[in-house]
Amino acid sequence: MIIAEIGWNHMGDISLAKNMILEAKNSGCEYAKFQVWSVKNLKDGSWDGDGRREIYESAELTQSDLISLKNYCEEIDIKFLVSIFSIKDTDKIKPLNLKSIKIPSTEATNKSLIKWAFSQNFERVFISTGCCNREDLNFLRENIIPEITTVMHCVSAYPCPVENVNLPRINSLKKYFIDVGYSGHFDGINDAIAALTLGASYIEKHFTTDKSLPGRDNKFALSPSEMKTLCEFEKNLISMKTNCGLDYQSIEQDMHDNYIGRWDA
Secondary structure (H helix, E strand, C coil), X not given: CEEEEEECCCCCCHHHXXXXXXXXXXXXXXXXXXXXXXXXXXCCCHHHCCCHHHHHHHHCCCHHHHHHHHHHHHHHCCEEEEEECCHHHHHHHHHHCCCEEEECHHHCCXXXXXXXXXXXXXXXXXXXXXXXXXXXXXXXXXXXCHHHEEEEEEXXXXXXXXXXXXXXXXXXXXXXXXXXXEEECCCCCHHHHHHHHCCCCCEEEEECCCCCCCCHHHXXXXXXXXXXXXXXXXXXXXXXXCCCCCCCCHHHHHHHHHCCCCCCC
């Protein structure tokens, strides 16, 4: 399944956010995902002097915004998903009655948030593992409900250079977890295509309707045409993996009956 990570590419423009949802749906995505935070819960840090706090303020989604976006997703039949960064913001999403939740890489070892996620009867909890080491992965393994968890290979670099995509980590994660997906920041669809062939159950890629829009993530996000190509590949891959057995198929019957043995040995 393909997740369109709209994130904060809308920069607080709800009309733009809804247009991104529509384009994600038209591209073939199963999910439209956003990021939920409250600037009031942001600690002091380097982001106070480099413009990031102002970005967080502009792109913050209110509870009313989230309800409107979820309702729109339901209206056009695409699943609504959010990443949440703080236990203090869980009240913000309570009225949404979400079936799934995403824990981003920066919060993969946030014990209070992880504990909350698995106490809410979600059908699926997605957890990205960018910046996680072996100790962090062991922490996750000990604190999740495996049957409802999708752990996603992720490299927290924006964008991620091709030599750092590290797709073999998908198979390594399968030794730790039941269900493994991929959240990619490579500029383009090649990483996602390769991850699908390695058996990633879910693919998350940043998505935009215009790469020239403000914000870092718009620059390497997939366009609607790129996302459509990715979604079409996933559908074709599922069909190509249909097990048709060891013997030749019925569609080969004519070739078998009328072409084999044509030539004098």
